[in-house]
Structures are given as structure tokens and as C-alpha cells.
Amino acid sequence: VSGGYQNGCLFCRIVAGEVPATQVAGTERVVAFRDINPRAPIHVLVIPREHYPDVAAVAADGGDVLVEMARVAADVAARAGVDGWRWVFNTGVDAGQSVFHVHGHVLAGRAMGWPPG
Numbered sequence: 777v778s779g780g781y782q783n784g785c786l787f788c789r790i791v792a793g794e795v796p797a798t799q800v801a802g803t804e805r806v807v808a809f810r811d812i813n814p815r816a817p818i819h820v821l822v823i824p825r826e827h828y829p830d831v832a833a834v835a836a837d838g839g840d841v842l843v844e845m846a847r848v849a850a851d852v853a854a855r856a857g858v859d860g861w862r863w864v865f866n867t868g869v870d871a872g873q874s875v876f877h878v879h880g881h882v883l884a885g886r887a888m889g890w891p892p893g
């Protein structure tokens with residue numbers, strides 16, 4: 777199910793201000809906040825305010841908010857002054873997705889291995 781506020785969704789609760797988070801950027805449709813368990817010196821989650829379970833659901837709905845998410849991710853990285861950054865969408869359980877409100881991980885501030893584990 778996509779759109780609006782989904783009961784029981786942790787990231788919908790963060791958007792609504794019901795669960796605290798350290799917000800680092802925000803636009804009309806997108807919010808960026810620090811990951812609670814950072815895996816790099818910079819680890820920010822970029823999410824649409826509206827609920828979509830994963831990036832495939834965003835695309836299926838037309839996907840324009842994905843462009844706004846990319847702009848916010850780039851702004852976060854630019855403000856951090858890093859030379860490079862990684863943008864990760866874990867999609868599905870096998871890929872390690874644990875929160876089913878789409879989020880792009882912005883990871884930066886250290887050398888990145890390839891391929892990701």
C-alpha cells in the first residue's frame with residue numbers, strides 16, 4: 777500500500793514527529809535524517825513523506841519524488857563536502873531491507889568497498 781500515513785510504520789512516525797530523529801534536510805515531499813546506527817561517518821536516510829514500501833512502489837506510482845530524493849541526497853553530500861557518496865536502496869528481505877518505508881541510504885566519509893556485502 778502506498779501514499780499517506782501507514783499505521784505502524786516507523787518512518788511515517790518520524791515524518792509525523794511522533795518518533796524523534798535528527799533531521800538534516802527537508803523539502804515539501806522529502807525528509808532526510810541521520811541513521812540511528814551509522815555505518816559510515818555520514819549516514820543519512822532520505823525518504824518521501826508519503827509512504828511507499830520500497831523503490832519499486834515509488835517507480836510504479838510514476839517516480840517523480842525519486843528525483844526530489846536524489847536532489848536532497850546530493851545536497852546532503854555537497855554540504856558535507858565529500859568527494860563521493862554512495863546511495864543504496866536495500867529492496868526486499870534478501871537485500872537486507874528492514875524498514876518497509878522506502879529510504880535511500882546516503883553513505884560517505886570513508887572508502888567504500890565494492891561490491892557491497
Ligand code: 5GP
Nearest residue numbers: 797809810811812813866872873874875876
Ligand atoms: P534497511 O535495513 O531497511 O535498509 O535500513 C533501515 C535503516 O533504518 C537502518 O540503517 C537502521 O539503522 C535505521 N533505523 C532503524 N530504526 C531507526 C530509528 O528509529 N531512527 C533512525 N534515525 N534510524 C533508524
Ligand code: ZN
Nearest residue numbers: 785788827877
Ligand atoms: Zn511509512
